[in-house]
Amino acid sequence: MIYREAGEFKSSYQADQAILTIRQDRWFIWGLMAFAFLVIPAISSEYWLTTIMLPFLILGLAALGLNILTGYAGQLSLGTGGFMATGAFAAYKLATAFPELNIVIVILASGLITSGVGILFGVPSLRIKGFYLAVATLASQFFLIWMFNKFGWFTNYSASGVISAPPMSVFNEILVTGPHATPVAKYLFVLTLVVLLTLVAKNLVRSNIGREWMAVRDMDIAAEIIGIPMLSTKLKAFAVSSFYCGVAGALWAFLHTGSVEPLAFDVNRSFQVLFMVIIGGLGSIMGAFLGAGFIVLLPILLTNAPHWFGLNIAVDTISHIEFMVFGILIIFFLIVEPHGLARLWQITKEKLRLWPFPY
Amino acid sequence: MHIERDVFYIILASLALMVAIPWAAGMLSEDIFFEWPFFFEVAIGGLLAGVMYSLVALGFVLIFKASGVFNFAQGAMVLFSALTLVGLQEKGLPIWLAILATLAIMALLAYLIERLVLRPLVNQEHIILFMATIGITYFLDGFGQTLWGSEVKILDIGFSNQPGFYFGGKILINDFDLIAALIAGVLVVSLALFFQYTRIGRALRAVADDNQAALSVGIPLKHIWVIVWTVAGVVALVAGIMWGSKLGVQFSLALIALKALPVLILGGFTSVPGAIVGGLIIGAGEKLAEVFIAPLIGGGIEDWFAYMLALAFLVFRPQGLFGEKIIERV
Amino acid sequence: MFQRNIGDVILEVQGISLSFGAMRVLNNISFDIRQGEIRSIIGPNGAGKSSMLNVINGVYHPQEGTIIFQGERRAEMKVHEAAAQGIARTFQNIALFKGMSTLDNIMTGRNQMMKSNLLQQAIYWGKAQKEELKHRKVVEEIIDFLEIQAIRKTPVGRLPYGMQKRVELGRALAAEPEILLLDEPMAGMNVEEKEDMSRFVLDINDEFGTTIVLIEHDMGVVMDLSDRVVVLDYGVQLADGSPDEVRNNQAVIDAYLGVAH
Known part of the structure; x- marks a missing residue:
């Protein structure tokens, strides 16, 4: 009987529409923020920050983007990788063409450019639905990657095709990209951006546009009859979703890998992010991050597990076994809880509200 | 078979464009070499490759029709069956025995998939089942390669792979492609007959229309699913043998499945003839575009051309060429 | 009479x-x-x-x-x-948005009157919030009128048939x-x-x-x-x-x- 809403009375609609209506939830989130901003940078090793926390946050952001499109607006997409690549290359072009631009502006602007591309590829969604649309989004995936590979303009005619992100800083002195940036600086920069953008996403889904997206998802023809314009609602979903994917792509290239290459955003990336959304929970903001955590940690676990048991297996066999286990886990998860980790979390909370009574 | 007038016009228009665009490109640009025998050579090569796409697409269609499952694992099944076949052959089995054994393994696989994946997920949303088949894809890719290794293997089933000259010695065609197309054709026709005239075929079509209703008139759903997945496994094996002996048995076979997707959206998810016609159009269109258009815009457009073509198609005909028109009621 | x-x-x-x-x-x-x-x-x-x-x-x-x-x-x-x-309507076979709560379903009925743009909704505090609260008040009146206060936050997919019909009427009414x-x-x-x-x-x-x-x-x-x-x-x-x-x-x-x- 510790976690409950009983005894908390709301006297205004404003209080009832707050993001976290239960006191314990507020404490939890503030605690989590304090932990993420203060404790993690203090105790984590460089390895943890760079190989776990950064990919987790960035892919979580991409998953959030895809979840807006697929989980909230109901438009299945397999083009996430292409949109992330667009963000990465837009950021590279902006950063090299206007070296004096602030990194925050570069990243947000590349998000906006990706929005534009997303809208373009979202237009067919007016007529195409479901799996047909999913396959159609593959067109954007393959086309965009081909385009970045094929035209030298995107890589500033670099001979090797691999280009590195120029060093950039925030507040005039703290480097966040390039080889000399510290992992802590990178981590805090990404974390701040991710937290802010998550808040924005939460605001969107609890506002009118969020309801319009869900209406289109749940029953498009009824949504149209009550006056929700189909095309603009879907395009807004594509725009916002692509913005998030673009920002994630830019962050991935600039802050995580430090180099911009199309290979990092191939169709497997699209599937990876889709897995995060489904495992985490469709139509849940928290689910995007739960899913990202799961998918980022799982391979690390699988790679290291044989060593813990003292087994020595050839590297490529491990990668095959990893594939197998991954496949089995996906199926297992879908069978146990098709609505994802976010639903499990919700069930736990409902149980907690009643605790110690069974019901 | 009844063909809608629109569909007929669309096919006619695509044919016309397939001829007109390369010809125009040849006239207008110095970079493009265009001569009629060469054109036909490319077109026929494309059509024959298209038959192979159709083969993979066919596996998708069968499963989608019978269970509404968008089976992403079809490509993985192609790879897995080819790997198993080569693996068994390397163990010393004669080819016919290896094929029989692989067929048995594909049937077992179908049974396991029904028992362990589909049955627990029955009545879930389509996207959940779709994700589950991606899970199957990962499992099969990993399992096949763990079992049989991941190096490129040569699959020799005794067909010549020599190019020969046809039509008065003007057009060069690969013998192997001809044989493959022939086999695929026979397979398609026999499947069509199977579904049209056997009891199982009728039950399958009933399930495809409405699986609740089929269940209530006593058609055992789970048997039907096992049969369909087995048939899809057989189709995958045939495709695996064809592609495997052409390209070598390797991981990239699994990616062929992705190429079957535009074929599917072109032809419609539920249509066997759609899979055939779609495959032919995509195969020919892709090769023609690669030879006669790609040099103008940087080359290598095979990666995405099929998808863009399918996308353009969809905008005009959202249900695909032969798909059933979706009628929305309120 | x-x-x-x-x-x-x-x-x-x-x-x-x-x-x-x-x-x-x-x-x-x-x-x-x-x-x-x-x-x-x-x-x-x-x-x-x-x-x-x-x-x-x-x-x-x-x-x-x-x-x-x-x-x-x-x-x-x-x-x-x-x-x-x-012109608003209800449907023969209920056409509610099943994944959303009663409250959200009825709120969608007021989409025509929502004027704040995407950016304002992203920031939320300010115009978007004021608008939300204004329309929430109207929607609450409809909820009172139809006597469905108790199911305000329940996803409509879980409601019994009769209640769904009522929520649908509420959604149509919300459009005034x-x-x-x-x-x-x-x-x-x-x-x-x-x-x-x-x-x-x-x-x-x-x-x-x-x-x-x-x-x-x-x-x-x-x-x-x-x-x-x-x-x-x-x-x-x-x-x-x-x-x-x-x-x-x-x-x-x-x-x-x-x-x-």
Whole structure:
């Protein structure tokens, strides 16, 4: 009987529409923020920050983007990788063409450019639905990657095709990209951006546009009859979703890998992010991050597990076994809880509200 | 078979464009070499490759029709069956025995998939089942390669792979492609007959229309699913043998499945003839575009051309060429 | 009998014919709807009643005939434009947004009046929040009116059938429509639920002056509620008039009871 809403009375609609209506939830989130901003940078090793926390946050952001499109607006997409690549290359072009631009502006602007591309590829969604649309989004995936590979303009005619992100800083002195940036600086920069953008996403889904997206998802023809314009609602979903994917792509290239290459955003990336959304929970903001955590940690676990048991297996066999286990886990998860980790979390909370009574 | 007038016009228009665009490109640009025998050579090569796409697409269609499952694992099944076949052959089995054994393994696989994946997920949303088949894809890719290794293997089933000259010695065609197309054709026709005239075929079509209703008139759903997945496994094996002996048995076979997707959206998810016609159009269109258009815009457009073509198609005909028109009621 | 406030013709259906392929669903239908009345459309299954509603709110485009709405001949319009013109409806087979709560479902009914843009909604605090609160207040009034306070935050997919029908009515009401189209609002309900729903329909008509077009199979309900009734049978208009006139019309009696040939 510790976690409950009983005894908390709301006297205004404003209080009832707050993001976290239960006191314990507020404490939890503030605690989590304090932990993420203060404790993690203090105790984590460089390895943890760079190989776990950064990919987790960035892919979580991409998953959030895809979840807006697929989980909230109901438009299945397999083009996430292409949109992330667009963000990465837009950021590279902006950063090299206007070296004096602030990194925050570069990243947000590349998000906006990706929005534009997303809208373009979202237009067919007016007529195409479901799996047909999913396959159609593959067109954007393959086309965009081909385009970045094929035209030298995107890589500033670099001979090797691999280009590195120029060093950039925030507040005039703290480097966040390039080889000399510290992992802590990178981590805090990404974390701040991710937290802010998550808040924005939460605001969107609890506002009118969020309801319009869900209406289109749940029953498009009824949504149209009550006056929700189909095309603009879907395009807004594509725009916002692509913005998030673009920002994630830019962050991935600039802050995580430090180099911009199309290979990092191939169709497997699209599937990876889709897995995060489904495992985490469709139509849940928290689910995007739960899913990202799961998918980022799982391979690390699988790679290291044989060593813990003292087994020595050839590297490529491990990668095959990893594939197998991954496949089995996906199926297992879908069978146990098709609505994802976010639903499990919700069930736990409902149980907690009643605790110690069974019901 | 009844063909809608629109569909007929669309096919006619695509044919016309397939001829007109390369010809125009040849006239207008110095970079493009265009001569009629060469054109036909490319077109026929494309059509024959298209038959192979159709083969993979066919596996998708069968499963989608019978269970509404968008089976992403079809490509993985192609790879897995080819790997198993080569693996068994390397163990010393004669080819016919290896094929029989692989067929048995594909049937077992179908049974396991029904028992362990589909049955627990029955009545879930389509996207959940779709994700589950991606899970199957990962499992099969990993399992096949763990079992049989991941190096490129040569699959020799005794067909010549020599190019020969046809039509008065003007057009060069690969013998192997001809044989493959022939086999695929026979397979398609026999499947069509199977579904049209056997009891199982009728039950399958009933399930495809409405699986609740089929269940209530006593058609055992789970048997039907096992049969369909087995048939899809057989189709995958045939495709695996064809592609495997052409390209070598390797991981990239699994990616062929992705190429079957535009074929599917072109032809419609539920249509066997759609899979055939779609495959032919995509195969020919892709090769023609690669030879006669790609040099103008940087080359290598095979990666995405099929998808863009399918996308353009969809905008005009959202249900695909032969798909059933979706009628929305309120 | 309380005083009815019936005004001028608000919508006029003139010679509407609609076909799907070779099937003629509506054949030269003409009637009018007056401001503030309860107008019923009745007829056996397959008579074309729902199709008629779909023509009125622009989902189907008839091959022949015109609709004159508020004095203007209506051009062919997009589906989502009907709501902007003040036409709201409920559906025969409930068309709620199943993943959303009762509250959110009814809030979607007010989408036409939400003016804040994407950026304002992203920031939320400020204009978007003020707007949310303003509309929330109206929606809460509707929730009180329909007596569904207890299910405010329940996802509608989990609600029983009768409650879903009520939420759907709430969503349509939230749009503050000129004309409310109700497609079998009482189908599948027990007597008590029907009484509740009838009371809501009468109250809406009485309190807000909303014009109501009602499709219903329960003749008792139709005859009690309606000011005027149109009878359709296989796409043909059999009769049009007051409940009493319709009740005594020979063609209607034949259609409902069957005639010996």
